[in-house]
Amino acid sequence: MEEIRKNDIKNYGAEQIQVLEGLEAVRKRPSMYIGNTSIEGLHHLVFEVVDNSVDEALMGYCDEIKVTIQNDGSVMVQDNGRGIPVGVHQKVGRSAVEVVLTKLHAGGKFDRYSYKISGGLHGVGVSVVNALSEWLEVEIHQNQKIWRQRYERGKPINDLVDAGFTNHTGTVIRFIPDSEIFPDRNFHFDILAQRLKELAFLNEGLKICLKDERNEKEKEYCYHGGIKSLVSYLNRGKNVVHNEPIFLKGEKDEVKVEVAFQYNDSYLENLISFTNNINTIEGGSHVNGFKLAISKSFSEYIERYQLIKDKEEMPTGNDIREGLCAVISVLVPEPQFEGQTKTKLGNTEVKGIVEEITHDYLSSFLEENPDVAKAICEKIVQAARAREAARKARELARKKNSIDSSSLPGKLADCSSRDPEESELFIVEGDSAGGSAKQGRDRRFQAILPLRGKILNVEKANLHKILSNAEIRNIVAALGCGIGFDFIIDKLRYYKVIIMTDADVDGAHIRTLLLTFFYRYMKPLIENGKIYIALPPLYRIRSNKQEAYAYSDNELERILKDFKNKKYTIQRYKGLGEMNPEQLWETAMDPKTRTLKQVSIEDAIEAEEIFSVLMGDAVDPRREFIREHAHEVVNIDI
Known part of the structure; x- marks a missing residue:
């Protein structure tokens, strides 16, 4: 053993150190850059390209983005922004567009003057997409010329060429993911639609079009109300306390803040936050600043107008946020995210900025809109009283x-x-x-x-x-x-x-x-x-000593082909209780043979809408949902 260790040390030298040039590192370890190579990572490629177009919109140079799933399985993203620069990069000696598409950490996002605000943190987005694509074609409309270039697995196949005249400006990127990287290259319309709708809400007036040439499905998103429209959308299945969402915005030290919120008569808070269009699902300093401001503002109003009885305690922050639906969006020049996933904003200065802007606005708004203020405060006071009534029940549960x-x-x-x-x-x-x-x-x-x-x-x-x-x-x-x-x-x-x-x-x-x-x-x-979610079988197929289980009607058909020319019986399980312990163990409980579905929240806005519509009080949104999705039902009891 000692001799082996000595040999290992002896053979471990500079020649054993791998140096991955250019985009080789991305192809070698794709999950480090896009999370995984499954469905989530596949769609992340599209979002990286779209985010570049959204950055152009943030700078005021783009107001329309088109995303198309094409018949050959490729995706095309087109915008009417300035177009990626096509001039020769002095340090590299190649066109700027080629540098952007082939070099990690290269792009305008590192120049504070080109992009003061950007959703990209590392500047690796479109180069990573290029590296993980079987082929990628870029077309740039700029200075009345069309420029084109093609890449295969991250490498340029030809130089950037002049392809004709145009009156438009913008960038068109068309790519197909690499089958060597992604086992499933089938893009899902609904997954793309959810994120694009979210981006349209966050960027007021930005038009985003999604088209699927495979089935002629189309969606168009454009919300002139911005995040105010998003709050109304999230509350559409609930009874609201005041008719219009409260909206405020401000800027300090180059940090831009937008907040929209509206109370409903539910018992839960729903805070959704974004930094540079990135959904910060774990919150962060911007959310903490908003919570402090809203607690301070309503507590001051309740105390000033003596809206609680003498012996009652002042409402807590949880009381004040009961039934609150809010969207907080900040644009930060140099965001600091905690962890690789960009799910929590860490900039401490943003907390004070959001708190100050929100509190200053609310102090005036509540005084100028007494009907809205008193309706919300009544909801808050009722929440405080209900909290006290629930205290004993919570203690019982805690025991x-x-x-x-x-x-x-x-x-x-x-x-x-x-x-x-x-x-x-x-x-x-x-x-x-x-x-x-x-x-x-x-x-x-x-x-x-x-x-x-x-x-x-x-x-x-x-x-x-x-x-x-x-x-x-x-x-x-x-x-x-x-x-x-x-x-x-x-x-x-x-x-x-x-x-x-x-x-x-x-x-x-x-x-x-x-x-x-x-x-x-x-x-x-x-x-x-x-x-x-456990997935017990629907059918048991038995022929003499041969036995099989089917978990869907399609699987049943496949299994019956193997039982051809044999006498067999089919048992349709109506419930788990029809299975004996051995069958239940084998099909649904044994870690070696069972199938489980892990529950996750892929889209916070979509999840919020689904639970509100399906389980809330409002009937009309539920009826609309049923009409829209009725054709998707596979199994139904009659």
């Missing part, structure tokens, strides 16, 4: 969070392991399925919690009513990490929380109710990838 088995729900069949990293909880529909799951599980690391019927729809209830629901209390106690503002993910007793329901309409409804509860009151579970 049940102890790991001591004597305080856990009686229906919970806990696992023997006390290590959360290896434990998982199955939330199962019904006592019958719960019985099979308890018998079929691995008792060492799998816990079972059966539910009796459907839990409460938390979208329409306050916390006091929610904690009065026995099934929800059992879930809260079993998980052990609290609820709402008291939630602490580090106290979670299980690494995975798996929802296992029947594959019918009732099962889908129960899943939706549970996901609504987790999204509204235990959101970090979803954000940290702790929630899963």
